[in-house]
Amino acid sequence: MDSAAGVVLEVRDLRAYLYTRWGVVRAVDGVSFVLREGETLGLVGESGCGKTMTGLSLVRLLPEPAGRIVDGQVLLEGEDLLAKSESEMRAVRGRRVSMILQDPQTSLNPVFTIGDQILEALGQHHVDGERSLAARAQEALRRVKVGAPEQRMRAYPHQMSGGMKQRVVGAIAVAGEPRVLIADEPTTALDVTIQLQYLALLKEIQARTRLAMLFITHDFGIVARMCDRVAVMYAGRIVETGPTRALFRAPRHPYTEALMASVPRLEGHVARLPSIEGQPPPLHDLPPGCRFADRCAYVADRCRREYPPTMPVGPAHEAACWRNEPSAPSR
Amino acid sequence: MLEERAIGAEPLIRVENLAKHFPVTRGVLIGRTTGHVKAVDGVSFTIGRQETLGLVGESGCGKTTTSRLLLRLEQPTAGRVLLDGRDIHALRGADLVRYHTRVQAVFQDPWSSLNPRLRVRETIAEALVVNRRVTRAGKLERVEEVLHQVGLPLSAAARYPHEFSGGQRQRIALASALAAKPELIVLDEPVSALDVSIRAQIMNLLKDLQARQQLSFLLVAHNLATVRYIAQRTAVMYLGRIVEHADTETLYRSPLHPYTKALFAAALPADPDAPRDDMILSGEVPSPIDPPSGCHFHPRCPFAMEQCARVAPELKAVASGHVVSCHLY
Numbered sequence: 001m002d003s004a005a006g007v008v009l010e011v012r013d014l015r016a017y018l019y020t021r022w023g024v025v026r027a028v029d030g031v032s033f034v035l036r037e038g039e040t041l042g043l044v045g046e047s048g049c050g051k052t053m054t055g056l057s058l059v060r061l062l063p064e065p066a067g068r069i070v071d072g073q074v075l076l077e078g079e080d081l082l083a084k085s086e087s088e089m090r091a092v093r094g095r096r097v098s099m100i101l102q103d104p105q106t107s108l109n110p111v112f113t114i115g116d117q118i119l120e121a122l123g124q125h126h127v128d129g130e131r132s133l134a135a136r137a138q139e140a141l142r143r144v145k146v147g148a149p150e151q152r153m154r155a156y157p158h159q160m161s162g163g164m165k166q167r168v169v170g171a172i173a174v175a176g177e178p179r180v181l182i183a184d185e186p187t188t189a190l191d192v193t194i195q196l197q198y199l200a201l202l203k204e205i206q207a208r209t210r211l212a213m214l215f216i217t218h219d220f221g222i223v224a225r226m227c228d229r230v231a232v233m234y235a236g237r238i239v240e241t242g243p244t245r246a247l248f249r250a251p252r253h254p255y256t257e258a259l260m261a262s263v264p265r266l267e268g269h270v271a272r273l274p275s276i277e278g279q280p281p282p283l284h285d286l287p288p289g290c291r292f293a294d295r296c297a298y299v300a301d302r303c304r305r306e307y308p309p310t311m312p313v314g315p316a317h318e319a320a321c322w323r324n325e326p327s328a329p330s331r
Numbered sequence: 332m333l334e335e336r337a338i339g340a341e342p343l344i345r346v347e348n349l350a351k352h353f354p355v356t357r358g359v360l361i362g363r364t365t366g367h368v369k370a371v372d373g374v375s376f377t378i379g380r381q382e383t384l385g386l387v388g389e390s391g392c393g394k395t396t397t398s399r400l401l402l403r404l405e406q407p408t409a410g411r412v413l414l415d416g417r418d419i420h421a422l423r424g425a426d427l428v429r430y431h432t433r434v435q436a437v438f439q440d441p442w443s444s445l446n447p448r449l450r451v452r453e454t455i456a457e458a459l460v461v462n463r464r465v466t467r468a469g470k471l472e473r474v475e476e477v478l479h480q481v482g483l484p485l486s487a488a489a490r491y492p493h494e495f496s497g498g499q500r501q502r503i504a505l506a507s508a509l510a511a512k513p514e515l516i517v518l519d520e521p522v523s524a525l526d527v528s529i530r531a532q533i534m535n536l537l538k539d540l541q542a543r544q545q546l547s548f549l550l551v552a553h554n555l556a557t558v559r560y561i562a563q564r565t566a567v568m569y570l571g572r573i574v575e576h577a578d579t580e581t582l583y584r585s586p587l588h589p590y591t592k593a594l595f596a597a598a599l600p601a602d603p604d605a606p607r608d609d610m611i612l613s614g615e616v617p618s619p620i621d622p623p624s625g626c627h628f629h630p631r632c633p634f635a636m637e638q639c640a641r642v643a644p645e646l647k648a649v650a651s652g653h654v655v656s657c658h659l660y
Contacts, residue, residue, distance in 0.1 A: 046526040046527055046528060047526055163615055164615075191616070192553065192594060192598055193389065193594065193611075193612045193616075194389075194615060195597065196596070196599075196611055196612075197611055197612070218526070218527055219599070221598065221600055223601075224605065225599045225603075245603045248602060258528070259527060259528055260601065262531035263527060263531075264530075264554075264556040264560040265556060265560075266555055266583070266595070266598055266600045267605070269559065269560075269579075269580060269583075272535060272538075273531040273534065273535060274531065275528070276531070276532075277532070
């Protein structure tokens with residue numbers, strides 16, 4: 001593996017729990033990954049697997065008061081974000097790490113104009129004269145291809161379509177020229193033809209700014225199109241990480257394999273889809289062994305007793321499954 | 332129009348030039364109608380017995396309004412929906428009750444479609460009370476029967492919806508739709524609210540039920556892969572009109588209408604090596620209040636010609652069972 005070259009963000013053994021009346025929900029339970037300059041890492045998993053909580057932990061915006069980061073490190077260009085004070089974090093959010101959420105409806109404030117909201121974001125990040133701010137806000141809108149930015153500045157969110165609003169959210173996110181962009185299902189609320197426009201736009205911004213992007217999604221179509229590498233999450237942990245092509249061609253964790261097989265194909269008709277029976281285990285009552293064991297086609301006794309360590313299975317490709325053990329790590 | 336397979340055999344559902352226009356009003360007390368949202372604007376199709384018709388398109392294309400017209404949740408502005416040759420919107424009395432046993436629905440969100448205060452058996456039995464004269468014992472028997480059919484344990488009957496996961500709730504919704512032994516089930520985005528690993532379970536269940544019970548489905552969905560997996564025929568809608576309609580295999584292998592092509596190009600295949608014939612449409616879907624003249628798609632169409640802005644293309648058969656509404660063909 002090519003050491004630390006270009007690493008912008010490194011997450012080490014991150015644990016973020018939710019303290020609820022049902023018990024401790026281990027939403028993020030020992031997650032590690034790196035993110036390099038100009039690359040897109042897909043964080044894939046189903047609802048409740050902890051992918052959104054991972055994203056929120058990186059900017060320290062867990063739901064209060066239940067959510068707490070209990071362990072781990074989030075190193076942004078070497079600095080541990082978890083050691084920062086709240087006011088120091090405010091200087092990080094937006095300027096160095098930005099986030100785009102799923103629903104543009106809730107990301108924008110309905111009582112302020114688009115212009116106000118972009119100006120607010122810019123004002124947080126740079127101390128500039130007011131006139132140059134307005135010019136920069138228009139420039140930000142132009143960059144996300146919003147037509148007639150001078151007029152759009154005076155528009156309210158409800159006067160825009162969903163796709164347009166998500167562009168504005170994107171403009172706010174990249175206005176501070178961050179190094180890392182966390183995109184949490186940014187196109188789920190958009191129509192497919194609008195989704196494709198938006199994905200192309202994100203790629204374009206990334207090509208220009210060398211942004212490192214963490215793309216949280218459950219859609220393998222988006223992963224195939226957008227991501228250089230993929231991390232698959234299941235029940236609070238990453239079970240497999242690898243280059244996108246390798247992961248699609250030869251998944252090495254049974255969950256990845258089963259999940260990909262159960263997605264209906266656009267190309268070619270299948271008579272019957274294999275499906276994964278059962279449900280993921282509840283995050284407040286996790287088994288000691290592999291969390292996928294109950295649904296796994298290859299389950300063995302050991303799987304139920306011991307959680308498998310993450311083992312290398314190919315170039316930059318690793319998986320946490322006992323089945324990969326016999327093939328001794330070749331470094 | 333698409334012809335049914337056996338000549339003379341009436342399809343279960345025949346939709347003829349169906350239209351639904353919603354008035355747009357201005358003013359607080361005395362509303363003035365200033366225009367109409369042409370949600371559905373002259374749609375025709377048939378659904379045969381034990382057949383699934385997929386209705387695809389983006390939000391606002393009218394696919395959900397079409398399904399609501401079939402469910403009698405809306406009155407059409409024009410056109411008819413015929414069930415076994417009889418106009419469903421003209422049914423009264425006993426015929427109407429019978430209609431409600433024959434046509435059922437399953438909606439997208441199993442969190443909001445089930446009454447949280449009713450036990451599962453009450454939810455399912457409700458469909459029977461409304462529609463059929465059944466004894467108490469007969470009701471329980473039927474509840475157990477449909478629970479079994481959708482793959483839920485009998486113990487589920489005494490529990491409440493909140494005790495179940497999304498996939499299981501969708502099974503409950505399906506069980507209550509099945510209770511009255513319908514012939515057609517309208518499925519409005521039945522799997523899109525579910526997790527990826529659960530979707531395949533529900534889609535397989537739908538296929539099994541169709542085969543075992545000779546059910547017909549109208550499947551409204553935006554996910555093209557889901558439609559390909561379940562539907563035998565597919566119709567593509569854009570701004571209230573069907574722009575292309577064919578056997579699913581034919582449509583997916585050789586889409587003809589530029590909008591269908593763009594829609595397929597925008598659906599991302601789960602394969603990093605899939606060829607990328609990117610056809611990124613400019614602009615967004617125009618407002619259905621004042622849709623573009625001629626072909627509704629012409630302002631976004633890369634192949635638009637001069638006549639497209641003037642003349643709305645008719646649906647033309649280009650091959651057996653493949654109709655398209657485009658001046659290119």
